[in-house]
Amino acid sequence: MKQWLAAVVLWSLGGLGLAQTVTVGLDADPPNLDPLLSSALVDRQVHNQIYDKLVDLDENLRIVPMLATSWRVEENGTVYVFTLRQGVKFHDGTDFNAEAVKFNLDRYRSAPGSRRSGELSLITNVQVVNPTTVRVILKEPFAPFLAILSDRSGMMVSPTAVQRLGAEFGNNPVGTGPFKFVERRRQDRIVLARNENYWQRGFPRIEQLVYRPFPDDDVRVANLLSGAVSIITPVAAKDLAAIRNNPNLTVNNFPGIGYQGIWLNHTRGPFTNKALRQAFAATIDRDVVDRVVFLGTALPSNGPFPPGTLAHDKSIAVPKRDLALARQKLAEGGRPQGFSFTLTIAPGPVLAQLAQVYQAMAAEAGIQVRIEQVEFGTLLDRAAKLELEAVAVGWSGRPDPDGNIYDFVRCKAANNYSGYCNARVDNLLNRARTVRLPEARRDLYSQITKIIQEDLPYIYVYHPQTTIGLSRRLSGIPVIPDGILRFRGASLGGQ
Amino acid sequence: MFFFVLRRLVGGLPTLLLVTVMVFALTRVLPGDPARLLLGEEATPELVAQIREELGLNRPILVQYADWLWSLMQGDLGRSIRGNEQVAPIIWQKLPTTLELSFFSLLVAILIGIPAGVLAALRRNTVADAGVTVLALSGISIPNFFLGILLIYLFSIRLAWIPPSGYVEPWVDLQKNLLLMLMPALTLGTALAGAIARFTRNSMLEVLSQDYVRTARAKGLEGRVVVYKHALRNAAIPVVTVIGLQLGGLLGGAVVTEQVFSIPGFGRLLVDSVFNRDFPVLQAVVLISALAVFLINVLTDLLYAAIDPRIRYH
Numbered sequence: 001m002k003q004w005l006a007a008v009v010l011w012s013l014g015g016l017g018l019a020q021t022v023t024v025g026l027d028a029d030p031p032n033l034d035p036l037l038s039s040a041l042v043d044r045q046v047h048n049q050i051y052d053k054l055v056d057l058d059e060n061l062r063i064v065p066m067l068a069t070s071w072r073v074e075e076n077g078t079v080y081v082f083t084l085r086q087g088v089k090f091h092d093g094t095d096f097n098a099e100a101v102k103f104n105l106d107r108y109r110s111a112p113g114s115r116r117s118g119e120l121s122l123i124t125n126v127q128v129v130n131p132t133t134v135r136v137i138l139k140e141p142f143a144p145f146l147a148i149l150s151d152r153s154g155m156m157v158s159p160t161a162v163q164r165l166g167a168e169f170g171n172n173p174v175g176t177g178p179f180k181f182v183e184r185r186r187q188d189r190i191v192l193a194r195n196e197n198y199w200q201r202g203f204p205r206i207e208q209l210v211y212r213p214f215p216d217d218d219v220r221v222a223n224l225l226s227g228a229v230s231i232i233t234p235v236a237a238k239d240l241a242a243i244r245n246n247p248n249l250t251v252n253n254f255p256g257i258g259y260q261g262i263w264l265n266h267t268r269g270p271f272t273n274k275a276l277r278q279a280f281a282a283t284i285d286r287d288v289v290d291r292v293v294f295l296g297t298a299l300p301s302n303g304p305f306p307p308g309t310l311a312h313d314k315s316i317a318v319p320k321r322d323l324a325l326a327r328q329k330l331a332e333g334g335r336p337q338g339f340s341f342t343l344t345i346a347p348g349p350v351l352a353q354l355a356q357v358y359q360a361m362a363a364e365a366g367i368q369v370r371i372e373q374v375e376f377g378t379l380l381d382r383a384a385k386l387e388l389e390a391v392a393v394g395w396s397g398r399p400d401p402d403g404n405i406y407d408f409v410r411c412k413a414a415n416n417y418s419g420y421c422n423a424r425v426d427n428l429l430n431r432a433r434t435v436r437l438p439e440a441r442r443d444l445y446s447q448i449t450k451i452i453q454e455d456l457p458y459i460y461v462y463h464p465q466t467t468i469g470l471s472r473r474l475s476g477i478p479v480i481p482d483g484i485l486r487f488r489g490a491s492l493g494g495q
Numbered sequence: 496m497f498f499f500v501l502r503r504l505v506g507g508l509p510t511l512l513l514v515t516v517m518v519f520a521l522t523r524v525l526p527g528d529p530a531r532l533l534l535g536e537e538a539t540p541e542l543v544a545q546i547r548e549e550l551g552l553n554r555p556i557l558v559q560y561a562d563w564l565w566s567l568m569q570g571d572l573g574r575s576i577r578g579n580e581q582v583a584p585i586i587w588q589k590l591p592t593t594l595e596l597s598f599f600s601l602l603v604a605i606l607i608g609i610p611a612g613v614l615a616a617l618r619r620n621t622v623a624d625a626g627v628t629v630l631a632l633s634g635i636s637i638p639n640f641f642l643g644i645l646l647i648y649l650f651s652i653r654l655a656w657i658p659p660s661g662y663v664e665p666w667v668d669l670q671k672n673l674l675l676m677l678m679p680a681l682t683l684g685t686a687l688a689g690a691i692a693r694f695t696r697n698s699m700l701e702v703l704s705q706d707y708v709r710t711a712r713a714k715g716l717e718g719r720v721v722v723y724k725h726a727l728r729n730a731a732i733p734v735v736t737v738i739g740l741q742l743g744g745l746l747g748g749a750v751v752t753e754q755v756f757s758i759p760g761f762g763r764l765l766v767d768s769v770f771n772r773d774f775p776v777l778q779a780v781v782l783i784s785a786l787a788v789f790l791i792n793v794l795t796d797l798l799y800a801a802i803d804p805r806i807r808y809h
Contacts, residue, residue: 029767031577039535113549118539171580186578186585187767188662188759212661214757218644219660223757226651226659377527377772380538384531407539414539 020492021208022474024485025220025232029187029213034170035152036108039115041396044152045233046211048484049192050091051175053154054082054101055146057480061257061309061399063146067096067156067176077141077436084132088199090158091180098128103159105136116153141434143441147400151482178204178488187213198488205476205491224249224469230492231470231477233485236350237295243469252468254479255308258397259301259404261461262343262358262390267419269389270341275333277456280341282329283362285321286461293354298462303449304395304404306463308481310438311401311445319453326365338366344383344391346376351392383417391417394464399482401445402433409448409457420457496797503793514785515567519560521781522774528552529576529772550576563778573775577768582779585764590783592662593760596683596753597745599676601738603684604691609734611688612695613727616703627692634689639682643755646678660757679756683749687741694737698730705729731802739795743788747781 030043035051038044056066068082088096105126108116122142127135138145148154161174173181176199179192190211194204212229214220217236223229225246235243235251243249264271264280271277286300302318305311330336343358345351352373359369374382383391395415397404406429407413411421425448432444452458466483476489530546531538547553551562566573572582608631615627651659657674665672702708703726711721746761753762761780768776800806 031771032579034579037579039533039538041535113542113546115534115542118542167574167579170578185588185759187763188757212757214660216754219647219755219757222644222647222652222659223661226647226655228651228658228661375527375770377529377532377770380531381526381528384538 020206021210022206022231022487022490022492023210023212023229025212025214025223025229027213027217027220027234028215030190030211032170033173033181033184033190035155035157036111036114036116037170038152044482044484046190046192047152047155048177049179049209049487050173050177050181051155051157052088052177053151054149054156055154057147057150057399057482059479059481061481063150066150066154067101071146073436077143077434078138080136080138080145081129082134082136084134085199086132088176089197090161090176091174091195092158092161094158094160096156096176097131098134099131100156100159101134102126102128103162104156105153107162108153119148119153141436143433143436144398144400144402147398147403150399179209182208200488204488206487209487221469224471227471230474231468231485233466233468233483235467235469237293237297237467239469240295240297240467248472249469250472252470252479253297253465255299255306255481256397256464256466256483257306257309257399257404257481258395259304259306259460259463260298260392260394261301262392262459263383263388263417264456264459265386265389265391265418266421266457267386270335270339271389273333274455275329276335276339279326279329279333279365280362280367281319281456281459282322282326283365283367284319284358284459284461285361286318288321288361289354289357289462292357293350294462294464297465297467299465301460301462303452303460304408304458305401305445305449306397306481309399309401309404311404311442311449313442313446313449316446316449316453321361323365326367330365330367338368340368340370341389342370342372344372344374344379344388346379346393347373355392384414386417386419388417393417397482401441402429405429405445405448406433409452416457418457420455422451422455425451496800500793500797503796507789507793510789511782511786514782515564515778516560518778518781518785519563522772522777523556523559525769525772527772529774532772533576563775567782572779575773575776577771577773577776582775585776586779586783589760589764591664592758593746593762595665595672595676596679596749596758596760597742599680600683600687600745600749601742603680604687604741605738607685608688608691609695609727612692612734613699613722615692615696616699617722619700624696627696631689631692634685634687634692637686639686639749639751640755642685643678643682643752646682647755650678660755662758675756679749679752679758682755683745683752687745690737690741691734694734695730698733699726702726702730728802732799735795735798735802739791739798743791746787746791747784 026042026045028042030046031040032038032043033046035047052067054066054068055063058064067085067088069085070083072081074081084098090096105123108114109120109123122138122140123136124139125137129135156176158174162169165172178195178198180195182191182193184190192209194207198204214223217239220232221239221242224232225242240251243251264277266272290296290298290300299307300318302316330338343355345355355371359371362369379391382388383393395404407415409416409420410426410429428444428448432441435441473493474490475493476491477485530543530550530552533546534542551559574580575582611627615624618624647659650657657678661675663671663675708721708726711725750762750766753760764776765780768780
């Protein structure tokens with residue numbers, strides 16, 4: 001009742017223009033506000049305002065303190081000792097302390113149905129040393145550990161609220177973050193209000209944050225153009241000009257951490273033949289894809305690690321289109337006249353356009369691409385069962401390189417849609433997880449990238465950029481490559 | 496009358512049971528595994544298996560159906576797979592929105608459709624008649640999303656009179672609520688008005704050629720009285736049937752219009768639950784919509800009697 005009243009008051013204040021409200025237009029309705037059960041990318045936009053994490057990322061993807069003020073790595077990378085921020089309280093008034101950290105990490109790794117259990121599977125024990133110190137013990141050294149704690153696995157929820165609300169926690173989330181949950185109406189809005197007791201003095205600056213889902217690109221941009229929302233993400237490439245031409249609005253583009261491309265099935269169809277994989281790959285012109293489909297807003301890719309991330313190796317060239325090579329490989333593969341295959345894609349205008357560009361480029365080498373559109377769930381299902389010859393599925397990306405490759409090209413990995421299996425790659429992948437020295441890791445990932453460019457379980461085509469359209473009045477939102485908008489320091493000027 | 500209604504309601508039970516079977520079967524033949532969709536990027540085979548077990552998706556389909564029906568009879572619509580929350584409150588949250596949108600759309604449709612139809616019938620084979628026909632056909636054939644986007648472009652972006660989309664509950668801010676309802680109601684209403692206008696015209700033409708209308712005119716009755724009291728009332732029955740059918744469709748959710756104007760009603764819930772294979776929500780929405788259509792049919796039957804006193808229900 002109290003929450004409902006607060007919502008009514010805030011909403012009417014918003015209508016009168018008294019509250020500083022920022023309305024954010026997203027491309028989907030965040031399904032789950034409990035980090036334990038969240039598996040949609042868009043959830044994290046809202047999570048990051050309600051929950052603080054043990055550590056955060058900065059503009060250069062470096063790990064920076066958040067609820068943990070410092071940490072030590074001991075015993076050859078198998079023990080992490082975190083010192084916690086003092087005097088932090090959850091929105092329900094309870095204390096954040098070492099017990100809360102233990103509760104959260106234990107919940108994430110062992111609660112039934114936890115979507116986080118995989119990421120934290122190497123934790124063997126979480127020990128409370130004193131109220132502000134926690135020791136986390138790992139089974140073996142695991143270099144991506146801190147990066148994982150900068151995402152949902154590091155989000156601290158109120159243990160009291162979880163115990164009180166049980167399965168309903170996701171509908172009444174409680175964290176320590178800069179904004180408190182007020183109300184949600186499915187497919188309509190999520191309303192958050194300023195946490196007046198936020199540990200970082202003077203923050204947040206705005207009073208209210210409202211998230212609204214607009215699945216349709218045109219509708220999302222119309223809402224920004226009309227001033228009904230202050231900021232939208234993502235922006236379709238075709239809408240960038242309309243935003244740029246509006247004097248009150250601006251566009252912010254920055255490199256993301258994911259990739260898009262095509263899985264080639266090594267277990268059936270023409271792509272069991274390595275030369276034919278190489279032939280098709282050689283027909284792709286990444287610059288044309290960028291210019292034609294993304295109007296220059298995507299980055300041509302040389303592998304799973306985008307520029308600006310730890311493992312990116314700029315000495316590895318972005319493969320160029322080479323029709324002569326394609327024809328030579330066709331001959332080598334015993335199909336000098338070309339061959340045909342089916343490329344399966346999920347529905348969507350951009351994906352369809354992209355597939356047609358691939359189709360046109362391959363046709364010039366005599367390779368016929370049949371495009372098959374399948375609903376996304378079915379596509380994942382069939383891709384996982386290795387039933388598709390080629391499938392266009394990308395990855396949103398993770399800050400640590402391991403998150404962009406380990407579960408994808410390893411033998412029998414969960415997201416390996418090519419059936420690729422190479423013991424040498426697996427060996428390198430496992431080593432890159434345990435080494436902590438960044439240079440050594442980069443070297444291992446470069447070796448892997450080169451092998452994959454040759455073997456082609458996946459053709460890395462481009463790295464999508466994060467595109468944001470926003471009002472010029474809105475400032476103070478840091479540009480962090482994970483694509484999450486952090487509103488802690490946001491302010492709305494020039495009323 | 497009372498017994499008629501009771502008989503209709505009881506008679507509808509087998510139909511509704513059949514609907515439950517259909518709904519359940521249809522949702523289950525959809526390709527795509529809800530567990531995999533739910534997990535998205537996080538899907539590992541172990542987790543998928545665990546979630547399937549948790550959701551009861553690995554049990555025989557008949558057992559799943561019986562379980563759902565049993566819960567349904569106890570008033571329990573289940574839990575959403577996607578959002579992990581009770582389905583009944585979601586339905587209750589959406590119902591007023593959908594009812595409001597349906598009401599206003601129908602109002603627009605009737606206010607435009609019936610006068611236009613009457614006008615076309617009275618001025619048969621004139622420019623007015625042709626004009627109404629053209630407008631009616633345009634209303635029917637212009638896709639909702641196109642008209643919606645056009646309205647947004649004109650009234651929200653060019654003129655900046657109305658917010659482009661969204662929904663505010665009437666009890667929170669009535670003025671804003673009505674303002675936001677304007678464009679979606681126009682979008683949906685004009686499409687329906689076309690059909691209503693065509694039916695009104697045809698039905699009126701039929702009635703106007705009847706002997707009693709000629710008699711009424713011969714008696715020297717005023718033209719307006721003849722048209723509204725004698726002709727329109729008798730022409731209304733097929734029109735009411737059409738309106739009833741359309742209202743049933745509206746209550747099932749105006750999928751496209753709700754999407755364009757970001758209205759959180761049944762239509763968007765339906766689309767989202769289909770895409771996410773959120774079976775419990777999908778089943779509930781379809782079932783409630785079927786129930787609404789059924790109730791409206793009963794209501795339409797009762798309206799016939801109100802319009803035409805010769806009709807009696809026993």
